[in-house]
Amino acid sequence: xxxxxxxxxxxxxxxxxxxxxxxxxxxxxxxxxxxxxxxxxxxxxxxxxxxxxxxxxxxxxxxxxxxxxxxxxxxxxxxxxxxxxxxxxxxxxxxxxxxxxxxxxxxxxxxxxxxxxxxxxxxxxxxxxxxxxxxxxxxxxxxxxxxxxxxxxxxxxxxxxxxxxxxxxxxxxxxxxxxxxxxxxxxxxxxxxxxxxxxxxxxxxxxxxxxxxxxxxxxxxxxxxxxxxxxxxxxxxxxxxxxxxxxxxxxxxxxxxxxxxxxxxxxxxxxxxxxxxxxxxxxxxxxxxxxxxxxxxxxxxxxxxxxxxxxxxxxxxxxxxxxxxxxxxxxxxxxxxxxxxxxxxxxxxxxxxxxxxxxxxxxxxxxxxxxxxxxxxxxxxxxxxxxxxxxxxxxxxxxxxxxxxxxxxxxxxxxxxxxxxxxxxxxxxxxxxxxxxxxxxxxxxxxxxxxxxxxxxxxxxxxxxxxxxxxxxxxxxxxxxxxxxxxxxxxxxxxxxxxxxxxxxxxxxxxxxxxxxxxxxxxxxxxxxxxxxxxxxxxxxxxxxxxxxxxxxxxxxxxxxxxxxxxxxxxxxxxxxxxxxxxxxxxxxxxxxxxxxxxxxxxxxxxxxxxxxxxxxxxxxxx
Amino acid sequence: xxxxxxxxxxxxxxxxxxxxxxxxxxxxxxxxxxxxxxxxxxxxxxxxxxxxxxxxxxxxxxxxxxxxxxxxxxxxxxxxxxxxxxxxxx
Numbered sequence: 001x002x003x004x005x006x007x008x009x010x011x012x013x014x015x016x017x018x019x020x021x022x023x024x025x026x027x028x029x030x031x032x033x034x035x036x037x038x039x040x041x042x043x044x045x046x047x048x049x050x051x052x053x054x055x056x057x058x059x060x061x062x063x064x065x066x067x068x069x070x071x072x073x074x075x076x077x078x079x080x081x082x083x084x085x086x087x088x089x090x091x092x093x094x095x096x097x098x099x100x101x102x103x104x105x106x107x108x109x110x111x112x113x114x115x116x117x118x119x120x121x122x123x124x125x126x127x128x129x130x131x132x133x134x135x136x137x138x139x140x141x142x143x144x145x146x147x148x149x150x151x152x153x154x155x156x157x158x159x160x161x162x163x164x165x166x167x168x169x170x171x172x173x174x175x176x177x178x179x180x181x182x183x184x185x186x187x188x189x190x191x192x193x194x195x196x197x198x199x200x201x202x203x204x205x206x207x208x209x210x211x212x213x214x215x216x217x218x219x220x221x222x223x224x225x226x227x228x229x230x231x232x233x234x235x236x237x238x239x240x241x242x243x244x245x246x247x248x249x250x251x252x253x254x255x256x257x258x259x260x261x262x263x264x265x266x267x268x269x270x271x272x273x274x275x276x277x278x279x280x281x282x283x284x285x286x287x288x289x290x291x292x293x294x295x296x297x298x299x300x301x302x303x304x305x306x307x308x309x310x311x312x313x314x315x316x317x318x319x320x321x322x323x324x325x326x327x328x329x330x331x332x333x334x335x336x337x338x339x340x341x342x343x344x345x346x347x348x349x350x351x352x353x354x355x356x357x358x359x360x361x362x363x364x365x366x367x368x369x370x371x372x373x374x375x376x377x378x379x380x381x382x383x384x385x386x387x388x389x390x391x392x393x394x395x396x397x398x399x400x401x402x403x404x405x406x407x408x409x410x411x412x413x414x415x416x417x418x419x420x421x422x423x424x425x426x427x428x429x430x431x432x433x434x435x436x437x438x439x440x441x442x443x444x445x446x447x448x449x450x451x452x453x454x455x456x457x458x459x460x461x462x463x464x465x466x467x468x469x470x471x472x473x474x475x476x477x478x479x480x481x482x483x484x485x486x487x488x489x490x491x492x493x494x495x496x497x498x499x500x501x502x503x504x505x506x507x508x509x510x511x512x513x514x515x516x517x518x519x520x521x522x523x524x525x526x527x528x529x530x531x532x533x534x535x536x537x538x539x540x541x542x543x544x545x546x547x548x549x550x551x552x553x554x555x556x557x558x559x560x561x562x563x564x565x566x567x568x569x570x571x572x573x574x575x576x577x578x579x580x581x582x583x584x585x586x587x588x589x590x591x592x593x594x595x596x597x598x599x600x601x602x603x604x605x606x607x608x609x610x611x612x613x614x615x616x617x618x619x620x621x622x623x
Numbered sequence: 624x625x626x627x628x629x630x631x632x633x634x635x636x637x638x639x640x641x642x643x644x645x646x647x648x649x650x651x652x653x654x655x656x657x658x659x660x661x662x663x664x665x666x667x668x669x670x671x672x673x674x675x676x677x678x679x680x681x682x683x684x685x686x687x688x689x690x691x692x693x694x695x696x697x698x699x700x701x702x703x704x705x706x707x708x709x710x711x712x713x
Contacts, residue, residue, distance in 0.1 A: 073649050073659050106662070149672060157669030157678075158662060209652070209660035219653075226646075230696050239642075239697075272675040273697065275642040277661075278649065280696035282642045286675045298673055 005213045006526035007031055007068065011044070012109045014124060014131055016197055017058060017116030021131040026110050032528050033621060036068030037101075038499035039542030040111060041083040041094055046545055048113060051552040055087040055189065056171065056196035058117040064104065064162075064202065065112075067502015071105030071210035073222045074521050075229055075512075076279040076504040078102040080162070080179060085553075086188035086438065087173045088339070088393055089413040092549045093437025094499070097177070097185030098284075099276040100204060101502045103160030107206030114199065123201040125155070128208060136200035141166060143332040144178045151203050159205040165334030167381045168195035173393040174339035178331060182274055182284040182300040188415065188438050191334045213527035221520045228512035229280045238508055239273040240266055242283035244305040245507070246450070259318045260308045269324065274300055281508040292325045299328050310341035315348075315368050322370045326377065333381040342416045343390050344376050346397065346405060355404045361386045410563035412439040413555075417563055422570040422577045424451055425587075430488050434560045434599055434610075436543075436550040442505065446491040448484065448582055455479050458487070465490050466515055466532050471602075480583045485599035490536075497539030541620040544603070544612050548622060557600070557610030562592045631687035632703040634666075641677035641699040643670050647691035654690050666691050666700075 007026060014021040026040075034040040041063050053060045062084045069077040080100040086093045104112070108129035118133060121140035125132045139147050144165040151161045160180060167175035168191030175191030176184055194200075212218045232238070238245055241262065254261050269289060275282025287299045307323035317323050330337040350356040351366035358365065362385045366372055379387025389396055395414055397405045410417040412433055419441040421429035431444020447453045447461050455476045462472045467490050475486045494515065498505055501522060503513055515532035523529045530538070567589065569576040580586050600607045604616040617623040648664035656663060665685035669678045679699070681687075692700035 071659070073646075073653060152672075207660070207662040209656070209658045209663075211658040215657060226694075272640065273642045275644040275697075277643070277645040279644050280646065282644060282697075298675065 005211045006528075007036065008066075008071070008105045008108050008110045008208065008210065010109050010129070012112040012126070012131055014112060014114045014133070015116045016114060016118040016122060016124075016133060016199060019118075019133045021133075023109075023129070031068075031526065034542065034545075035497075035500035035522070035538050036110060037065050037070075037079065037081045037502045038067075038094055038096075038496055039538060039545065040500070041065040041081050042542055042545035042549065044111060044113060045083050045092055045549045048115075049085060049092055049549060051554075053085055055085045055090065055193055058197065059115065060085045060193060060196075062114045062190070062193055062197070062199070063111065064114070066101035066104045066110055068500060069521060069525060070101035070502040072212060072218070072278075072521075072525060074218075074278065074501075074503070074525075075222065075226045076276070076281065076506075076509045077502045078277045078279065079499070079502040079504055080104065080185065081499060081502075082185060082190055084190060084193050086190065087171075087192050088188045088415050089438025091188075091413055091436060091438050091553060091555060092546065093188050093440075094546065095176075095186045095188060095190050095437075096499060097162075097179040098183035098279075098504060100160045100162055100179045102277050103158075103204040103206065105206075105210050106208050107204040108208045109204075112202075114197065114202075116197065118198040121198050121200050123151070123203060124199065126202070126204040126206070128206045136198075139200050140169060144334050145181055145332050147201060148178070148181045151201060155203055155205055159203050161201055161203050163201040163334075164191040164194045164199075165332055165381070167334045167391075168192055169200070170381065170383045170391065171195050172335065172380060172383070172391040174336040174343075175334050176336050177334060180300075181331075182302060183276065184302055184331070184336075187336050187338065187440065189336075212525040214524040218521060218524035221517050221524065225512050225517055225521075226280060229508060232281065232508050232511065235281060235508070238281055238283070240270055240285075241305060242285065243303070243506060247305070260312060260320050260323075262305075264320055265305060269304065269320070271298070276504070279504065279509075281506070283506050287324065287328075289321050289325060289328075291321055294325060294328055299331075301328065301331060303327065306337065310337045311373060314341075314345060315370065315373055317370045317373070319370070326370075326373050329374075329377055333377070335377065335381060338418050339393070339416060340377065340380060342409065342418075343380075343393070343397070344373060346408060347376065347386065347390055348372065349408060350401060350404060353404070355401055356386070360389075407565070410565040412561065412563060413559055415439040417566075420570065421566055422579050423572070424448075425484065425580060425582050427484065427488050427491050430484050430595065430599075431492060433562055434488075434596070435492075436547045436555065443492045443495040444488045445495075445505070445510075446487065448482075448487070452583075455481070458482060462487070462490060464514055465494055466536065482582050483595075483598055484582050485595040486602040489599060489602040492543055493536050493539040495539070496543040497535050500539060500542055537620070540603075541622060544617070544620055545622055547605075547612055548617070551611045557596070557608065560596060560610055562596070631689075633687055634681065634689060634692050635701045635703055636679050637676075637699050638671070638679045639674070639676035640697050641668065641679060642697045643668065643677055644696065646694050646696060647700060650690050650694040654688070 121136040176186030271286040307327035311326040426448035427444035428441030432441040648661035649659040652660040
């Protein structure tokens with residue numbers, strides 16, 4: 001069978017209840033209209049996700065999608081995207097992880113829609129145009145590492161594996177997956193959705209190559225991007241610390257006695273760089289701990305250095321190994337460490353203040369120390385003791401403890417707002433408020449990641465995104481003046497376009513891809529000639545489609561609510577940090593409301609409701 | 624039958640440096656088949672279990688052309704520097 005060029009050409013529908021599956025051709029109209037990945041997942045969500053579903057209902061689908069460039073030689077294009085109604089925000093969202101996207105394409109599918117619930121533990125095996133629901137009785141209860149190792153030894157090293165751990169099996173509301181043991185997938189609780197379907201894993205392996213329409217054109221541009229990535233001046237550092245690189249630079253001349261020094265990490269624990277297929281700037285690491293539960297074992301981690309942030313000094317842990325160990329525990333169990341660490345911190349605070357008593361903890365004192373973390377994380381994953389309540393997340397904790405919890409944590413749509421605007425009110429800190437999937441800032445990441453960007457730099461950034469001059473004028477009206485909310489819209493549209501293509505959005509990849517070469521690669525791969533402006537418009541369409549799905553779920557402006565906590569000054573190392581704009585000017589409630597007004601206006605949405613207008617939907621081809 | 628392979632030095636491998644990006648497989652298969660097809664590449668790469676890097680081997684069809692080494696971003700593969708006949712001549 002001759003493959004359709006530029007895509008695998010099929011959308012698979014799997015019903016876990018019956019075990020049956022059916023393949024639907026991915027036709028030109030759908031492919032042109034939504035590109036792939038993020039966009040096409042959202043089209044499928046619009047068609048298939050009934051509003052008002054419980055996330056654990058068998059009718060809640062898990063929609064997997066590769067990007068349109070997945071499986072080609074486009075660098076860093078192997079992303080996998082999964083769309084579902086997520087338990088933590090109770091919103092429909094798309095989570096993104098590295099690798100698997102290319103394997104999905106090689107197995108013959110661009111997208112897979114998984115519905116229903118298997119009677120017993122199962123995994124889905126995708127191979128060369130076929131899908132089989134396999135028993136996972138022998139895998140249930142195993143952690144993600146063990147599960148993945150078994151599946152790879154069973155199906156060969158070329159098999160790509162997404163798996164849940166015990167946390168997902170036990171429906172911990174913030175459970176997620178690991179892809180090939182090293183990439184996280186599913187902030188917001190994808191792991192629990194899969195657990196509710198008794199779906200332990202999805203495995204893809206195949207021999208169906210992806211061809212492109214214009215080979216020479218494609219090769220030329222792919223080679224340019226590859227050269228740019230390999231030539232990045234900071235590449236060597238990146239291969240050691242990945243996305244923690246900003247912190248590494250800030251620490252030149254660090255204190256050798258610092259328990260969390262980069263030198264300590266590199267000398268003792270870092271064993272090598274790991275990469276997703278097609279990527280020359282791998283951001284994952286082989287890590288080996290010397291002591292503790294995982295002594296001597298080789299771990300494969302996305303964010304070992306985030307161990308400090310999540311499990312370190314805030315819990316009086318001043319041992320890097322212990323911090324990484326708890327990070328690794330979360331990875332293996334399939335627990336989102338951002339949420340887990342915030343909830344555990346809350347529980348300890350409540351215990352310290354006498355709100356949670358030893359009756360609630362079954363006699364266990366909750367101390368701010370490593371040993372307590374080990375026990376609490378296990379209790380959460382297994383739903384034992386107070387872990388059973390914590391596993392239910394913020395909603396249940398607020399129901400039990402009211403303002404004692406609600407006043408201590410900044411939540412947006414039921415998820416902690418992890419990007420702290422009081423440290424720097426940047427694109428991520430704003431985007432987490434309005435993202436339809438719940439609090440998630442990555443889609444809004446742009447040069448404002450760093451403090452003090454000049455107006456010229458920001459205008460240059462906008463011109464690179466082909467934003468019209470009149471828009472640039474209202475976004476960057478003058479020196480030290482930035483309309484962050486309007487800027488965020490354009491950043492999100494580019495994120496969305498990249499996510500339709502399956503391109504990674506890590507810093508080095510973002511520096512080497514641009515709207516021109518991305519549009520060129522897409523045009524050459526598919527034969528659908530697409531300008532950079534058209535690509536960005538399709539990105540906007542994909543983003544708006546997700547908003548539309550959530551509008552049907554009842555989300556409005558009311559839910560894009562800036563947490564009250566952020567209006568109080570943040571105490572940081574003895575200093576008080578008030579809420580200010582990106583350039584440091586203090587701002588108050590009505591300034592933030594105006595920002596949200598501006599965001600909707602920039603998107604052409606109704607400012608009062610926060611929803612896309614029918615005019616905008618028609619303009620984007622969504623009605 | 625003499626193959627072109629027998630005229631070239633084998634690719635030198637440092638398997639512990641392999642990051643698993645599979646770019647070698649993508650480029651090898653692109654050369655032979657006009658499209659990336661890792662399963663048909665003449666270089667086999669499998670992430671090692673329990674140790675850093677990958678298990679790397681070459682199929683019988685490999686002719687040591689060196690395209691894998693030319694594209695490897697992680698210094699895992701290299702063409703020997705002695706010349707194709709191992710004595711400085713080509």
